[in-house]
Amino acid sequence: MEKEISQAVIRRMPRYYRYLGELLDDGVERISSNELSALMKVTASQIRQDLNNFGGFGQQGYGYNVRHLYDEIGKILGLNRQHNIIVIGAGNLGQALANYVKFEKRGFIINGLFDINPALKGVTVRGIDIRMLEDLPEFVKNHKVDIAALTVPKENAMEVANKVVELGIHAIWNFAHLDLELPDYVVVENVHLSDSLMQLSYNIVKHEQEMK
Amino acid sequence: MEKEISQAVIRRMPRYYRYLGELLDDGVERISSNELSALMKVTASQIRQDLNNFGGFGQQGYGYNVRHLYDEIGKILGLNRQHNIIVIGAGNLGQALANYVKFEKRGFIINGLFDINPALKGVTVRGIDIRMLEDLPEFVKNHKVDIAALTVPKENAMEVANKVVELGIHAIWNFAHLDLELPDYVVVENVHLSDSLMQLSYNIVKHEQEMK
Numbered sequence: 198m199e200k201e202i203s204q205a206v207i208r209r210m211p212r213y214y215r216y217l218g219e220l221l222d223d224g225v226e227r228i229s230s231n232e233l234s235a236l237m238k239v240t241a242s243q244i245r246q247d248l249n250n251f252g253g254f255g256q257q258g259y260g261y262n263v264r265h266l267y268d269e270i271g272k273i274l275g276l277n278r279q280h281n282i283i284v285i286g287a288g289n290l291g292q293a294l295a296n297y298v299k300f301e302k303r304g305f306i307i308n309g310l311f312d313i314n315p316a317l318k319g320v321t322v323r324g325i326d327i328r329m330l331e332d333l334p335e336f337v338k339n340h341k342v343d344i345a346a347l348t349v350p351k352e353n354a355m356e357v358a359n360k361v362v363e364l365g366i367h368a369i370w371n372f373a374h375l376d377l378e379l380p381d382y383v384v385v386e387n388v389h390l391s392d393s394l395m396q397l398s399y400n401i402v403k404h405e406q407e408m409k
Numbered sequence: 410m411e412k413e414i415s416q417a418v419i420r421r422m423p424r425y426y427r428y429l430g431e432l433l434d435d436g437v438e439r440i441s442s443n444e445l446s447a448l449m450k451v452t453a454s455q456i457r458q459d460l461n462n463f464g465g466f467g468q469q470g471y472g473y474n475v476r477h478l479y480d481e482i483g484k485i486l487g488l489n490r491q492h493n494i495i496v497i498g499a500g501n502l503g504q505a506l507a508n509y510v511k512f513e514k515r516g517f518i519i520n521g522l523f524d525i526n527p528a529l530k531g532v533t534v535r536g537i538d539i540r541m542l543e544d545l546p547e548f549v550k551n552h553k554v555d556i557a558a559l560t561v562p563k564e565n566a567m568e569v570a571n572k573v574v575e576l577g578i579h580a581i582w583n584f585a586h587l588d589l590e591l592p593d594y595v596v597v598e599n600v601h602l603s604d605s606l607m608q609l610s611y612n613i614v615k616h617e618q619e620m621k
Binding site: 204205207208210211212214215238273274275276280288289290292293294296297299300303305343344368370374375376382384386388389390391392393394395396397398399400401402404408 | 416417419420422423424426427450485486487488492500501502504505506508509511512515517555556580582586587588594596598600601602603604605606607608609610611612613614616620
């Protein structure tokens with residue numbers, strides 16, 4: 198676990214985890230890298246390479262034990278413990294996140310929902326009260342918060358991010374369409390929907406050109 | 410434009426586009442790759458390499474003309490034309506997409522919103538009527554649709570995707586947490602929020618270990 202693992206490998210791990218989870222649900226106990234390869238549509242050598250980054254897990258002539266591999270990848274991804282999340286920005290997107298039951302199954306618990314719009318005060322989403330942002334310092338004193346999801350407008354994101362970091366929350370799931378400039382000890386994961394849409398339109402254009 | 414450009418390069422292009430757009434808004438007319446490098450926190454050589462994939466655009470001793478580079482990257486990303494989008498699944502996430510005014514500035518126009526929940530029939534989101542999914546074939550006959558965004562539960566996603574492709578829509582922006590199996594001529598871009606959250610938690614764990 199000492200060497201640096203590339204983010205490209207990390208980006209693929211949740212997908213392994215998802216497929217292994219489905220295999221488990223289907224009662225599959227073991228799988229060869231060739232079978233996993235066919236299922237996931239990546240080469241068997243890619244799978245072996247990826248998993249070797251973490252020490253392997255496969256056994257010659259046996260393949261992978263699905264439950265073991267699933268649990269190990271879960272540990273690698275930090276899913277063997279609970280992460281409490283607050284969502285700041287209780288608009289459609291923030292409420293969509295709060296409504297996403299699946300996150301809880303993976304140990305991500307949304308325990309707070311904040312906004313600055315007084316009209317939202319006291320509204321509840323799946324049992325979670327929407328609180329006013331001014332109450333955040335008090336909330337953080339009384340609740341463990343590991344991650345702040347920012348679903349606020351771009352214009353407010355930097356200010357809110359600074360406030361959150363000041364309060365001791367050092368992981369941010371950022372949906373605002375900008376790159377947050379924060380100290381190195383803050384972990385940031387971006388979801389830039391516009392970027393994703395542009396990648397789609399790039400591939401549409403490329404595909405049309407190939408068809409010509 | 411003949412050689413295959415890696416998706417890693419493509420993933421970086423929207424970010425260039427975003428920064429150049431902000432420079433334009435600030436009235437900046439030209440920029441060196443060193444200045445752009447400092448701003449975007451990537452190496453100047455990375456910038457030159459990325460842009461060389463598309464033929465360069467920089468001039469020795471001058472740097473980049475911001476407007477020209479912005480327009481060219483826009484063309485590469487297919488932003489020099491309109492893309493009509495329908496959103497299928499008018500829950501929180503679907504409504505969040507429909508409310509996202511910024512997409513329109515880039516030429517992505519949401520012209521239809523569909524669901525199967527009769528309680529949503531006739532509800533409008535930013536002037537867009539929520540229609541019933543059964544009316545989709547008729548809608549597609551009368552409206553140009555380039556992209557279908559799927560914000561439906563995982564369980565329904567494959568069926569809805571097949572229907573959409575049958576109706577002649579060959580680009581899908583998929584928010585459901587599975588890999589859609591579709592013919593090669595269909596372009597798919599995935600937004601897997603759970604995967605993103607797992608990447609975040611991986612980096613949290615990794616960071617803690619480094620601090621030890």
